[in-house]
Amino acid sequence: MNIIEKEADSFFRFELYSGVDSLNAIKSIIVSKLYDFNRDRDKLDFLKILHEKTIEAKKKHPENCTCSFDKSRNVGLFAIEQEIESINSYYTFNAKSVDSFTIIQESKLHSMLNEMAENLKKLGYGQEIIFDEIDELKSHFNLGKHNWFQLVKGKLFDIGLAYGVEKLVLEGMYSDLAKEVENVIPTFLN
Structure with a gap:
């Protein structure tokens, strides 16, 4: 359990719902606790853990109870x-x-994505949605190499399932993209 998870667990068990049920009070408690975290990523992780724990607690609480828990x-x-x-x-x-x-x-990947779309069109896969999916990849380079290539795998897999594009065609596209970037494993199904 990392620090964020420990903080969220402790906050959930001892502070978040300790005798308060108004929006103002709960929101105030949450906002005060978020000041402990400088990074927005940590704040989001913390909040998502609280969200999950709250849903779990609601599921465990009896449905016909008349207390203010729900x-x-x-x-x-x-x-x-x-x-x-x-x-x-x-x-x-x-x-x-x-x-x-x-x-x-x-720049190289951007050009290669354009070439991929053209090749798919030549192979008879002319659905506009395929090209939209490929174009969308161009706006996510900020994810970094690892996450971007995971996104590519997911999109190519979805295209294969939804539109029947052959696995070999998709594997070739993926490995062509991966060859252009160092420190990326150039296999489609890892």
Whole structure:
């Protein structure tokens, strides 16, 4: 269990719902605790753990109970979801510099994605949605090499399932992209 998980567990058990059930009180408690974290990623992880724990607690609580347990947990979920949405509105993930693409790599991959779309069109896979999926990859280089290639795998796998594009074609596309970037394993099904 990492520090964020320990903090979330302790906060959930001893502070979050300790005798309060108003939106103002719960939101105030959450916002105060978020000041302990400098990184937005840590805040999001913390809030997501609280969200999960609150849902679990609601499932375990008897449905026909008339206490204020469900009311406070519903208010808590609302406050937690608001905070998550608020942070997500300005937070963007940035990869560590060792995992970041260079401008040259981004440019080369951008061109290769265009070539992939053209090759799919030549092979008879002319569905616009396939090209939209491939174009979307161009806007996610900020994820870093590892995460971007995981996204590529997922998109190519989805394209294969949804549109019947042959596995060998998709594997070739993936390995062509991977050859352009160092420190990436050039196999499709790892």
